[in-house]
Amino acid sequence: MTDWSFHNPVRLHFGRGVFDDVADAIDGRPYLLVTHPDAPMQPWRSHLAGLAGAPLASIDDIEPNPSLTMLRRICDRLTAARVDAALIVALGGGSVMDTAKFLAAGHGRYTPVVHYMESGLPPERPALPIVAIPSTAGTGSDLTRWATIWDPERRRKLSLDRNDLYAEAVFVDPRITESLPWSITLASGLDALSHALESLWNVHANPITRSFAVPAARDIMTGLRRLSEDPDDRDARSLMALGATRAGLAFSNTRTALAHNISYPVTLDHGIAHGIACSFCLPEVMAAAIGADAACDAALAEVFGDLDAAPSRLRGFLSALGVVARPEELGIASAEWREIVDAAFAGPRGRNFIGARERFPAAAIPDVAEA
Numbered sequence: 001m002t003d004w005s006f007h008n009p010v011r012l013h014f015g016r017g018v019f020d021d022v023a024d025a026i027d028g029r030p031y032l033l034v035t036h037p038d039a040p041m042q043p044w045r046s047h048l049a050g051l052a053g054a055p056l057a058s059i060d061d062i063e064p065n066p067s068l069t070m071l072r073r074i075c076d077r078l079t080a081a082r083v084d085a086a087l088i089v090a091l092g093g094g095s096v097m098d099t100a101k102f103l104a105a106g107h108g109r110y111t112p113v114v115h116y117m118e119s120g121l122p123p124e125r126p127a128l129p130i131v132a133i134p135s136t137a138g139t140g141s142d143l144t145r146w147a148t149i150w151d152p153e154r155r156r157k158l159s160l161d162r163n164d165l166y167a168e169a170v171f172v173d174p175r176i177t178e179s180l181p182w183s184i185t186l187a188s189g190l191d192a193l194s195h196a197l198e199s200l201w202n203v204h205a206n207p208i209t210r211s212f213a214v215p216a217a218r219d220i221m222t223g224l225r226r227l228s229e230d231p232d233d234r235d236a237r238s239l240m241a242l243g244a245t246r247a248g249l250a251f252s253n254t255r256t257a258l259a260h261n262i263s264y265p266v267t268l269d270h271g272i273a274h275g276i277a278c279s280f281c282l283p284e285v286m287a288a289a290i291g292a293d294a295a296c297d298a299a300l301a302e303v304f305g306d307l308d309a310a311p312s313r314l315r316g317f318l319s320a321l322g323v324v325a326r327p328e329e330l331g332i333a334s335a336e337w338r339e340i341v342d343a344a345f346a347g348p349r350g351r352n353f354i355g356a357r358e359r360f361p362a363a364a365i366p367d368v369a370e371a
Contacts, residue, residue: 004206008252010143011169014245016238018173019044022089023052025131025169032078032085032108033058034100036092040179041135044091048133057083059099062092065267065274066099067150068114068158074103075110083108090132090167093188094139094274097132098147101165104128117149117158132167135176137223137240138188138275140195140248142170150268157264174241178234185227185240186321187275192244193220194278198257199250200299201289201354210299212250217303219243221317228321258353259285261344270331280323280330283311283365288355296354311365325364 013021033048033055035041041060049055057078063070085108090100104127106113116123132142141147146161177185196216199209223240226233256278262285263278270277290297290307297307304310315325324330327337344350345357 004208006206006208006253008143008166008249010167012143012172012245013170014172014242016173016175018171019047019133019176020051022048022131022133022171025171026052026087026089028053029086030056030084031087031089031131032056032083032103033060034062034088034090034092034096034103035060036062036096036135041091044133044135044176048089048091052089055089056085057081059103062095062099064095065148065150066095066102067152069153071099071102071113071149072110074099075106075108078103078108085128087168088128088130090130090142091135093134093136093184094141094191097134097139097141098149098160100130100132101127101141101147101160102149104130105160105162105165113160116162117160123162123164127162127164129168130165132170133176134170134172134244136180136184136188137174137177137220137237137244138190138192140192140244140251142167142172143245143248144252152268155268157268172241172245174234174238177237177241178232182228182231185231186224187273189220189224189227189240189244189275190279190318190321190323191275192240192247193217193224194259194275194282195251195256196220196243196247197282197286198259198352199247199254201285201292201296202254202257202352203354204254204352205296207295209250209254210295212246214299214302216243216246216250219246221303224321225317255352256349257285258288258344258350258355261347261349262340265340265343266330266332272330276323277330279318280325281327283315283318283325284361285353285355286314287311287361287365288357288359289353291359292354292356312367315365315367319367325367
């Protein structure tokens with residue numbers, strides 16, 4: 001009998017209003033709050049303090065794509081202040097979630113986490129527990145055990161990956177996403193779409209992960225279409241939150257694949273937002289995947305219909321949202337693009353991909369029809 005394994009130990013709370021139950025998860029423990037300073041977060045920070053009491057300290061100077069430099073600065077500040085939290089509450093997007101995991105892994109200390117990432121030796125002690133409250137419908141980091149850490153000085157991406165970095169509890173309340181500007185809604189939503197599709201054309205996919213990924217892709221695409229026309233569509237916000245959650249559950253088991261490996265140098269070297277960097281080439285990745293696995297083909301057909309037209313339909317969907325099709329539109333010359341794609345196929349996420357390099361189109365899939 002085939003073993004279709006699936007593991008995700010997170011205690012997940014989903015729906016409008018679940019934020020109001022977060023105090024039960026905190027349970028009186030002294031906590032460190034990691035969040036954003038933006039005005040839309042202020043009411044939720046105040047509401048959290050009203051429900052669970054004030055945090056021991058707040059960290060809110062989080063940069064996009066958390067870097068070692070930023071994390072060292074935060075850890076030095078926590079050490080100087082002698083913050084001794086029993087729990088970390090992460091209220092924000094993917095950068096907040098990744099920062100919270102780094103702080104949880106080292107109990108607010110910098111050196112042990114970097115040593116673990118670079119050496120792979122066992123950690124000194126278990127991570128602090130995390131309660132995660134995502135503010136975007138996208139990154140899925142609230143449901144995974146890893147964090148992406150950037151080292152721009154040495155032009156590298158590091159992965160912090162530990163089984164004890166799954167959140168203890170996650171509260172997905174679509175109300176928090178309602179004030180997001182379109183740029184963040186789009187980038188985070190396309191990140192979630194990438195997670196869903198990358199978990200389909202993945203060597204680790206199975207019927208359980210596909211049962212999350214297929215409706216996730218549908219939810220996200222429908223939600224983004226509706227929000228592009230009406231950013232105040234609350235039902236579309238809820239649909240996006242559900243899609244991102246389903247995608248998070250799917251790729252928490254499969255991990256990502258080729259498009260994410262492509263995205264890392266696009267973000268690191270060209271400053272392109274992660275969600276755009278990993279989604280603009282999805283039609284080409286799909287073209288390379290079609291025909292490699294019957295179960296993947298069937299799943300993609302559930303989302304896009306006729307597989308012959310599926311890549312162009314996805315391109316039409318992205319184009320309607322204003323996402324560029326060609327690498328040169330992101331400042332990437334053709335020679336560099338070939339190097340990026342070759343390296344991505346050879347990289348760890350590329351090896352998760354079921355397709356072959358020779359099937360990856362040399363030019364962007366044309367925009368024929370909107371999906």
